[in-house]
Amino acid sequence: MNDRHARLALAALSLAAAFALPAHASNVPLPADNQWSQFSVDSALEPSLSWIDDSGSPLNFDFNIGAGFVGTLTIVDAVFGGDTFKVTNFGNLLGGTSSVPLADIGSAVDHGYDFDAALADKSFSSAVFTLGAGSYHIGGFLDQSLLIDGQRLDATLGAVRLSVAPIPEPSTYAILLAGLAAVGMVIRRRS
Numbered sequence: 001m002n003d004r005h006a007r008l009a010l011a012a013l014s015l016a017a018a019f020a021l022p023a024h025a026s027n028v029p030l031p032a033d034n035q036w037s038q039f040s041v042d043s044a045l046e047p048s049l050s051w052i053d054d055s056g057s058p059l060n061f062d063f064n065i066g067a068g069f070v071g072t073l074t075i076v077d078a079v080f081g082g083d084t085f086k087v088t089n090f091g092n093l094l095g096g097t098s099s100v101p102l103a104d105i106g107s108a109v110d111h112g113y114d115f116d117a118a119l120a121d122k123s124f125s126s127a128v129f130t131l132g133a134g135s136y137h138i139g140g141f142l143d144q145s146l147l148i149d150g151q152r153l154d155a156t157l158g159a160v161r162l163s164v165a166p167i168p169e170p171s172t173y174a175i176l177l178a179g180l181a182a183v184g185m186v187i188r189r190r191s
Contacts, residue, residue, distance in 0.1 A: 026053045030061035030138070032071065032164035036115040037061060038078075041142040043154035049142040051085075051158070060139040061160055071131040071164045073138065076115050078157040080108040081123030084144040085158060090137045097125035097143075104147045115159045 030037055041049055045056035053059040065071040075097055077083045082103030087094045100123060103109075109123040118124040125144075138160065145152040 034163040036159040082146040084125040
């Protein structure tokens with residue numbers, strides 16, 4: 001049994017164990033620390049193909065962005081390339097991850113749980129959303145699924161991360177524009 005099949009068998013056993021647990025909705029706080037938070041999708045546990053936690057419960061990530069700040073939310077497919085997601089905020093469509101070629105599990109690129117490697121690889125779908133001040137309740141569902149023997153696998157992993165930064169003050173833009181004007185005048189005088 002090769003490493004890829006062993007990983008699939010282990011994932012199937014983990015998901016079967018999770019299937020035995022009672023389901024409840026999970027609302028998880030998403031810290032603005034630019035660290036990955038994992039989610040799963042498995043049609044055997046959640047037929048709607050929604051994001052789920054380790055117990056098989058529907059999963060949403062909650063966070064707030066304060067006034068004067070802007071958030072960057074990143075979503076990436078993981079393990080095998082070829083899946084895409086739709087992303088929701090309070091159940092309303094926020095957008096989707098990038099389009100990627102439909103792949104068969106036998107030929108799909110495999111980065112395991114290295115979310116940064118998956119983000120850098122165009123075989124894996126991803127999305128970056130810029131978010132303003134407010135409250136967020138982010139969830140999602142599997143849109144395109146990797147194939148196994150020509151059939152949709154409908155099981156995958158992915159991750160989200162959030163970073164938050166202050167919005168630059170208008171005076172910062174004024175200083176930047178003044179600096180650019182000064183550089184332009186110097187170049188103009190030299191011409």
